[in-house]
Amino acid sequence: MTQHPQLAILGFGTMGQAICSGLVEASGYPAGLIHAVDVHPAAMKPRAEALGIRLSKEADGAVKAAEVVLLCVKPKELKGLLDGLTVAGALDHRPLLVSIAAGVTLDFLVAHTPAGTPLVRAMPNTPCAIRRGMTVLAAGQGVTEAQLAQARTLFEPLGRVMDLDEKHMDAVTGLSASGPAFMFVILESLAEGGVQCGLPRAVATELAAQMTLGAASMVLETGRHPAALKDEVTTPAGCTIAGLMVLEDGRIRSVVARGIERATQVAAGLG
Ligand SMILES: NC(=O)c1ccc[n+]([C@@H]2O[C@H](COP(=O)([O-])OP(=O)(O)OC[C@H]3O[C@@H](n4cnc5c(N)ncnc54)[C@H](OP(=O)(O)O)[C@@H]3O)[C@@H](O)[C@H]2O)c1
Structure with missing residues (x-):
């Protein structure tokens, strides 16, 4: 995987924008490698244009082209989104999926993605937008050290990063994200x-x-x-x-x- 992988950000709301702003404005992530997807792209167009990233409604296309996919939709939207991507074959190339959805377990993600999809659960917080964030990562089964490092390099420019066992993620959410x-x-x-x-x-x-x-x-x-x-x-x-x-x-x-x-x-x- 390259130093700056082609990145799809699904859900360009509070957190999608906070992470994207941190990556582009603070860490120099090439904006041309980021494709954000949202159901209301028109409302977010000014922000996307200011960052220089691509923004559309086309989740399948963005994911098919991505090496890393950042899932930034609300927990209740995740099942429909992942099932749709799976049926469309958008995950067939097994990109690294990084979910920031609160309360959504790795088991749930495994159940709604093709077998062998590398999965990382992450819990960032809004100060990531100004590089003072805290992100905790929990790797799914079979995720290689290189893939976890890839997830880490996404969040390291946005603040501190810590790896923890998944059993701590709800407490991390209550303390660090809320x-x-x-x-x-x-x-x-x-x-x-x-x-x-x-x-x-x-x-x-x-x-x-x-x-x-x-x-x-x-x-x-x-x-x-x-x-x-x-x-x-x-x-x-x-x-x-x-x-x-x-x-x-x-x-x-x-x-x-x-x-x-x-x-x-x-x-x-x-x-
Ligand atoms: N907010 C925090 O401080 C925080 C911290 C850590 C983690 N998180 C997690 O981050 C995730 C996003 O939270 P948020 O606060 O950023 O939510 P948000 O502001 O509502 O952003 C989510 C965006 O995704 C859009 N969306 C919904 N379904 C979609 C789909 N199928 N494809 C593409 N886009 C879709 C939403 O549109 P609609 O509004 O029309 O649904 C909305 O614009 C959640 O899972 C949350 O648990 C949040």
């Missing part, structure tokens, strides 16, 4: 606190976002436990411990953790 929405609510709440204490909203939002980025980077770059880093900021009888007491009164830990638990349960039922 997580940006949770963080936006937390960021908004932090900014509201600043506004309540007199900061202009734009200032409060910028402070909240940069502070969050800095704190997350400290965890990733030092490898230290968040609790140890928290203890270092917490002066006895100071303002930080006073604020932490209020957060603990509101059961912040269990509320956030249970949010991830609930998202994981729902993700498991999506397929």
